[in-house]
Amino acid sequence: MHNIDYRRVRVSVQKNQKTNDLLQFLHSHHVPIYQVRTTKEALQFELARQHIAILRKARSKYRVKIKLHYLTTDELLPKKLITFICLFCLWIIPIFCNYWIWEIDIQGNTPEQTVAIERLVQNEFAAPILKKRLPTDQEVREFIMQNFREYSWVHVAKVGSKMTIRPQLAPKNEVKENKDGYYHLLANNSGVITHFDIKSGERKVTPNTTVYKGDTLVSGLMTVGERQLLIGAVGDVYADYWLESDFTIPQEVQYEVVTEEAWQITFADEGLPTEIKSISLPKWLARYVRIAKVETREKIVETLTEEHIESRIMPLLHEKMVQSLPTKSIIKKENLLHIRFEDGKVKGKVLYLINENIAKPYPIN
Numbered sequence: 001m002h003n004i005d006y007r008r009v010r011v012s013v014q015k016n017q018k019t020n021d022l023l024q025f026l027h028s029h030h031v032p033i034y035q036v037r038t039t040k041e042a043l044q045f046e047l048a049r050q051h052i053a054i055l056r057k058a059r060s061k062y063r064v065k066i067k068l069h070y071l072t073t074d075e076l077l078p079k080k081l082i083t084f085i086c087l088f089c090l091w092i093i094p095i096f097c098n099y100w101i102w103e104i105d106i107q108g109n110t111p112e113q114t115v116a117i118e119r120l121v122q123n124e125f126a127a128p129i130l131k132k133r134l135p136t137d138q139e140v141r142e143f144i145m146q147n148f149r150e151y152s153w154v155h156v157a158k159v160g161s162k163m164t165i166r167p168q169l170a171p172k173n174e175v176k177e178n179k180d181g182y183y184h185l186l187a188n189n190s191g192v193i194t195h196f197d198i199k200s201g202e203r204k205v206t207p208n209t210t211v212y213k214g215d216t217l218v219s220g221l222m223t224v225g226e227r228q229l230l231i232g233a234v235g236d237v238y239a240d241y242w243l244e245s246d247f248t249i250p251q252e253v254q255y256e257v258v259t260e261e262a263w264q265i266t267f268a269d270e271g272l273p274t275e276i277k278s279i280s281l282p283k284w285l286a287r288y289v290r291i292a293k294v295e296t297r298e299k300i301v302e303t304l305t306e307e308h309i310e311s312r313i314m315p316l317l318h319e320k321m322v323q324s325l326p327t328k329s330i331i332k333k334e335n336l337l338h339i340r341f342e343d344g345k346v347k348g349k350v351l352y353l354i355n356e357n358i359a360k361p362y363p364i365n
Contacts, residue, residue: 005049008034010069013043018062025058026051046071100128100161107166113148117167120147127163137310138333140165145330153318182232183361185218187211191239191358198235211239211358220364230364236357240332243352247317251304251344260296265289304346309339317350329356 013019026033026047031054033045047055052068059066104127108114124143125134135143137156144154144167155166185201190212193205201218205211218233267288278292304312318331325331332353339348 007049008046008071009049009052010035010044010046010071011055012067012069013045014065015041015043016064018064019043021062022058022064025061026054029054031055097161099131101131101134101158101163102128102161103163105162105164107164109167109169113167117144117148117165120144121165131158134163142332146332150328151330153315153322155315182220182230182364183234184216184220184364185233185235185237185359186362187213187215187217187237187239187358188360189213189239189241189358191241193217194238194240194355196235196237198233198237200231201233201235202231205237217359232364233361235359236328237359238355239358240353240355241358243354244337244349245317245321245352246347246349247320248345248347249304249313249316251341251346252301253304253312253316254299254301256297256299259298261293262296263291263293265291305341306339309336313339313346314350321350321352325354326356329354331355 013022023033029051031047031051033047036043036045038044049070055066058064104121106114106117106121108117121144137158140156141154144165145151148167150169151167153168155164155168157164157166185198191210193207193209193211195207196203196218198218201220202222204216204219211217217237218235220231220233222229222231267290275292275294278290280286281289281291302308302312314334314336318334321331322329332355334353335351337349337351339346
């Protein structure tokens with residue numbers, strides 16, 4: 001099939017006695033012409049490219065001088081101002097967008113936690129936001145953990161123009177309460193009092209007060225006039241204190257990363273070791289079929305260097321410290337004092353600012 005080319009060509013014909021004959025020739029061959037203009041020396045008009053062959057026949061027949069000007073060219077990028085403007089926009093717009101965070105993804109453990117963290121984050125910084133105005137990963141982590149004490153760590157990742165925040169719940173430890181007898185609450189460690197969570201007892205210190213090990217925080221005796229009532233002190237008293245920790249870890253580490261998540265349908269008696277969650281099916285169907293979401297993991301062996309201090313070493317040390325702390329304890333700040341790589345090991349010292357319950361029950365005699 002022959003392609004019809006409707007692109008316009010401007011034709012300039014030198015005026016002489018044969019000019020009218022050329023126009024009659026084009027008319028007899030059903031060649032439409034447009035934008036006809038005349039000057040003292042030439043006749044100008046436009047026609048489609050597909051009719052250039054007929055025009056050239058007319059020029060040869062009547063010996064008329066013509067000039068052709070193609071209004072559209074076959075160049076991929078015509079050398080025009082608009083072309084350079086468009087290319088500049090294509091270059092500058094991605095660079096400009098790269099300086100912004102356009103999406104903040106919150107990956108909470110439950111929908112309620114996700115919504116609560118989203119509201120908290122939006123009050124501080126909301127997308128879109130310039131990257132230079134965005135708080136550092138450590139500041140974001142401390143901000144969320146101070147408002148949600150059930151989290152022991154907050155993973156913050158920035159990929160391109162997207163920021164992902166994934167909080168991690170603190171491990172649950174069973175605490176057995178001794179309900180026999182009455183107690184005072186004494187300081188088990190020195191620190192600066194931040195807040196109280198007590199059910200009974202009389203406070204002996206106030207927030208932002210420095211206490212030392214053995215000081216009475218909450219008394220189990222309440223003074224009413226000249227009498228003392230035995231009520232017992234029950235609850236938690238939180239304080240900030242600095243803890244210096246030495247560490248030694250292998251320089252070559254091995255860990256697993258999730259590469260893919262997918263839903264799978266298997267027989268009910270087949271186990272899925274990497275199962276994340278499953279769909280509840282009717283009892284008659286659950287006997288034969290199981291639908292579960294599984295994840296594919298990949299083992300990675302990596303040699304730690306100075307480039308991995310913020311991305312690998314500090315999170316690893318943080319996790320190790322969190323596991324050694326009591327429930328509801330949080331790490332507000334962490335400063336790396338020094339680090340060295342020698343003999344296939346990484347050695348150093350970290351200073352942690354920890355907020356935890358320092359209250360210790362002491363029996364009332």
